[in-house]
Amino acid sequence: MTEVERQLRDMLSRYAYDAPAGHLMLSRVRQAAVRRRRRRRAVATGGAALALVLAASGAATLAARPAPIQPKLSMGLGQDVAGVNFAAGSPVDLTFPFTPPAAPVPGTRPMLTLVAGRPTLQYLPAEAEDTQSRTNPPVLPTGTRLPMVGSDAAGAAVLPSDGPSASPQAGQFTTGQPGTNSATTDSATADPATTDSATTDPVTVVVSGSPWDDGPFTAAIKVRSTTVHGIVGVIGERPSPAGPPDYVLTWTERGGPWVGVSAPETISTVDLTDFASALSPQPVTQPGPFDFDLVPADFAVDNISPSTVTFRPPGVAASSDFVDKLVVSMDAEPARMQGDRPVKVGARAGWLHVVDNVVMLRIDEGDGRSLTVQAPERLRIDQPDLLRFAAGVHITAAAVPARG
Amino acid sequence: MDFAEFVMARTPALLRFGYLLTGDGHLAEDLVQEALVRVHRRWSGIEHQDGPEPYVRKAILHQYLSWRRRRSSTELPVDQLPEAPDPAPAVERIVDRDEMWSLLATLPRAQRAVVVLRYYEDLADADIALMLGCTQGTVRVHAFKALKRLRVALTDPAVVGAGHDRG
Numbered sequence: 222m223t224e225v226e227r228q229l230r231d232m233l234s235r236y237a238y239d240a241p242a243g244h245l246m247l248s249r250v251r252q253a254a255v256r257r258r259r260r261r262r263a264v265a266t267g268g269a270a271l272a273l274v275l276a277a278s279g280a281a282t283l284a285a286r287p288a289p290i291q292p293k294l295s296m297g298l299g300q301d302v303a304g305v306n307f308a309a310g311s312p313v314d315l316t317f318p319f320t321p322p323a324a325p326v327p328g329t330r331p332m333l334t335l336v337a338g339r340p341t342l343q344y345l346p347a348e349a350e351d352t353q354s355r356t357n358p359p360v361l362p363t364g365t366r367l368p369m370v371g372s373d374a375a376g377a378a379v380l381p382s383d384g385p386s387a388s389p390q391a392g393q394f395t396t397g398q399p400g401t402n403s404a405t406t407d408s409a410t411a412d413p414a415t416t417d418s419a420t421t422d423p424v425t426v427v428v429s430g431s432p433w434d435d436g437p438f439t440a441a442i443k444v445r446s447t448t449v450h451g452i453v454g455v456i457g458e459r460p461s462p463a464g465p466p467d468y469v470l471t472w473t474e475r476g477g478p479w480v481g482v483s484a485p486e487t488i489s490t491v492d493l494t495d496f497a498s499a500l501s502p503q504p505v506t507q508p509g510p511f512d513f514d515l516v517p518a519d520f521a522v523d524n525i526s527p528s529t530v531t532f533r534p535p536g537v538a539a540s541s542d543f544v545d546k547l548v549v550s551m552d553a554e555p556a557r558m559q560g561d562r563p564v565k566v567g568a569r570a571g572w573l574h575v576v577d578n579v580v581m582l583r584i585d586e587g588d589g590r591s592l593t594v595q596a597p598e599r600l601r602i603d604q605p606d607l608l609r610f611a612a613g614v615h616i617t618a619a620a621v622p623a624r625g
Numbered sequence: 626m627d628f629a630e631f632v633m634a635r636t637p638a639l640l641r642f643g644y645l646l647t648g649d650g651h652l653a654e655d656l657v658q659e660a661l662v663r664v665h666r667r668w669s670g671i672e673h674q675d676g677p678e679p680y681v682r683k684a685i686l687h688q689y690l691s692w693r694r695r696r697s698s699t700e701l702p703v704d705q706l707p708e709a710p711d712p713a714p715a716v717e718r719i720v721d722r723d724e725m726w727s728l729l730a731t732l733p734r735a736q737r738a739v740v741v742l743r744y745y746e747d748l749a750d751a752d753i754a755l756m757l758g759c760t761q762g763t764v765r766v767h768a769f770k771a772l773k774r775l776r777v778a779l780t781d782p783a784v785v786g787a788g789h790d791r792g
Contacts (some may be wrong), residue, residue: 233723233745240644243636
């Protein structure tokens, strides 16, 4: 054996263990087998139905919505690999199981998102979250269908927010305001002037369908117990790269989800508990940034923000990133980039390019905004299907262009 | 062994094989998944033969060799290898394993498959020929060309450049 052969053998042995573990392989195989059986049946029945229609009428009829797209093959593996099925779309809305209390920190505004499949409520600095002006936003009754924060240029209803004249409400932190909650002793330094919401983590509520085994609060160290909604919860501490450590409060609703609230440690644990207790267990629904005529069947929606929706294919773990997902986003910038290939997306103009094995389709909305549909090649969505999917994406009034 | 037991037990090894062929974890998963889906349909017939693993590995191999080229533009336009220098300098050279891994990606697929089967799976040329459906002479030619190409590249990296064919 030569030296090159020896090195080759050593290298292969070493790199072999960089291979993925394949924990989900069995479920992936079973899902693929089911999809393939469905596809074979669909092809068989579709062919028969088509023959029947043609024989009866001799003419095609246009449906209001595009017909579901049958799986096709394009890039990637060989001829028998299943592609992506598209089905008629339904609203991609976000439901949060609690009505958000008033903003706990002055100058912040609540925003609902879906992050890695988990409904998430964050109180962000108003100016950072939304540059549009609002005056006297009305407080909505619970259970109301809410618009996406940042969407109401005309001053439509928004999530309840604090205002200069707002009086303290349950769950609203009163730090730094004399004559208020006497229990906020350990937050005496956290008045609005020193509680710089731009340099600390925002108050965040995350709802999960499963315990925090890999969730955002696992790094917390338990420090004490407390009670929320009559249920014992745990307050812990978690280091924060943004500034002081965060307090995190977690509990499990009776028969319901796991809930976690995090806030900068400049906010007292008493106020944190009060805020958590003020989460009224009445769900609110917020529209997503896009309507979809078609959605990828069997995919899960795992992220919704005011500018982005991601669809996660089977076998891909929920996460907050875009890796291996079908992504739709809106930007406040021109669609056309140099070197892109022009295409028609319904009645709109679009441009295609591929970078790092990801197909990027930008669509000009004609008003200075653009849509981007991002599809990894490994999803094997061929170009006609991608264009049909993109043609069925409509920006709603709730959408806010992505920044940066 | 039923299908589920086989998948649970052998997936890591099959993925290692797929990963060495493709150099990409996602593609390796796709390869193995596709092979297992095919095997799943015929499991009752396969498990009573020589065992399903050779069949699955063969399916993985053929799937890999029949892929449509996705990144053919990055293939190396080296039809004629330059005159091979004396291999001694390459042999004496201390080669970084990462460099060798990168060079592996520049090999044509059949050559890479032979390299993996011969130097990772430790298969004899006769067995490799059976898996690939070719003669032993063809296997030896693939191996010879692959090793020659690697030696040349290790001696003169400019021959290969930075292009990788991972797909």
